[in-house]
Amino acid sequence: RNMSVQELEDLIRGIKEKMGKKLFLPGHHYQKDEVLQFADATGDSLKLAQVAAENKEAEHIVFCGVHFMAETADILTTENQKVYLPDMRAGCSMADMANIYQTERAWEFLQVLFGDTIFPLTYVNSTAAIKSFVGANGGATVTSSNAEKMVRWAFSKKDRLLFLPDQHLGRNTAFTIGIGLDEMAVYNPVENILEYDGPLEKVKVILWKGHCSVHENFTVKNVEEVRQTYPDMKIIVHPECRREVVELSDMAGSTNYIIEAIKTASAGSSWAIGTEMNLVNRLIAQHPDKHIISLNPHMCPCLTMNRIDLQHLAWSLESVFSGQEINLIKVDEEIASNAKLALNRMLVQS
Ligand code: 13P
Numbered sequence: 112r113n114m115s116v117q118e119l120e121d122l123i124r125g126i127k128e129k130m131g132k133k134l135f136l137p138g139h140h141y142q143k144d145e146v147l148q149f150a151d152a153t154g155d156s157l158k159l160a161q162v163a164a165e166n167k168e169a170e171h172i173v174f175c176g177v178h179f180m181a182e183t184a185d186i187l188t189t190e191n192q193k194v195y196l197p198d199m200r201a202g203c204s205m206a207d208m209a210n211i212y213q214t215e216r217a218w219e220f221l222q223v224l225f226g227d228t229i230f231p232l233t234y235v236n237s238t239a240a241i242k243s244f245v246g247a248n249g250g251a252t253v254t255s256s257n258a259e260k261m262v263r264w265a266f267s268k269k270d271r272l273l274f275l276p277d278q279h280l281g282r283n284t285a286f287t288i289g290i291g292l293d294e295m296a297v298y299n300p301v302e303n304i305l306e307y308d309g310p311l312e313k314v315k316v317i318l319w320k321g322h323c324s325v326h327e328n329f330t331v332k333n334v335e336e337v338r339q340t341y342p343d344m345k346i347i348v349h350p351e352c353r354r355e356v357v358e359l360s361d362m363a364g365s366t367n368y369i370i371e372a373i374k375t376a377s378a379g380s381s382w383a384i385g386t387e388m389n390l391v392n393r394l395i396a397q398h399p400d401k402h403i404i405s406l407n408p409h410m411c412p413c414l415t416m417n418r419i420d421l422q423h424l425a426w427s428l429e430s431v432f433s434g435q436e437i438n439l440i441k442v443d444e445e446i447a448s449n450a451k452l453a454l455n456r457m458l459v460q461s
Pocket residue numbers: 154155156157203236254255256323351365366367
């Protein structure tokens with residue numbers, strides 16, 4: 112159907128009004144404005160997991176984010192609450208870098224090398240099956256806003272940890288709490304090998320060889336160019352960026368941390384931001400009193416997040432309103448129960 116923007120917006124507004132509190136639309140900060148304007152709650156991954164866990168009244172949750180976030184919402188809500196994703200192709204390239212078979216194989220391999228000394232931590236940007244595996248093995252999930260706390264906690268339980276699937280968040284977080292780069296090994300899931308030169312006893316952190324294809328686009332060269340062109344500019348990046356980029360930046364933190372830093376910055380200050388394009392553009396629009404640019408001038412959108420657009424949202428709401436269960440996200444019960452253990456170990460500490 113060919114509908115104008117106005118017609119699509121009216122359709123969405125109408126359905127939201129008719130369904131009231133039965134319908135709930137959480138939206139991640141990386142979503143397009145055309146979608147986010149309708150969100151009942153906006154947030155980073157942690158906040159969206161928290162609001163899903165707290166919301167007991169919505170029967171239908173249409174998740175404006177990516178697949179793993181919708182799975183998390185399903186795991187944390189009750190039987191009667193249904194979660195939908197407006198476009199099933201809205202996945203996450205990082206989450207796709209670790210599957211459950213590789214994870215089981217890695218765990219077996221690492222047990223042979225290190226015995227029962229490893230605490231598993233998975234970034235929420237992973238499949239429900241991996242969260243479940245981690246939960247069943249006593250581990251927990253983390254998000255970028257609580258990674259430091261969770262890594263410290265993991266070390267209070269075991270001598271070393273496996274951090275998956277984002278090597279950069281794992282490395283940056285471990286470095287922040289004083290673990291040396293020479294104490295971090297990289298597990299390569301494709302070849303089932305450990306990439307590490309030193310003696311095994313030295314390894315404290317095993318980083319899964321995965322990354323975010325959006326945040327890897329910020330480079331040392333980008334930092335150098337900004338430093339040269341705008342010597343007074345502050346550089347703030349997401350910890351999914353490579354270690355070298357974080358090292359050369361002034362500040363690093365989760366989506367929420369970046370938003371707060373810009374909000375509380377003084378008028379007239381200037382900032383280069385290393386995170387997803389929609390969020391950077393929104394911050395530029397919301398803070399005309401500050402000079403804000405993207406750290407990478409060739410903008411970095413999260414293409415999968417961007418699959419959720421006005422058309423998909425309208426279509427999804429229409430199908431929910433008419434009682435259909437199209438694009439329902441339903442995590443298998445057994446997987447969900449162990450995944451919930453991993454998520455709750457994080458939520459109680461956040
Ligand atoms: P946060 O929402 O935890 O900042 O993570 C960013 C991200 O890449 C979400 O997929």
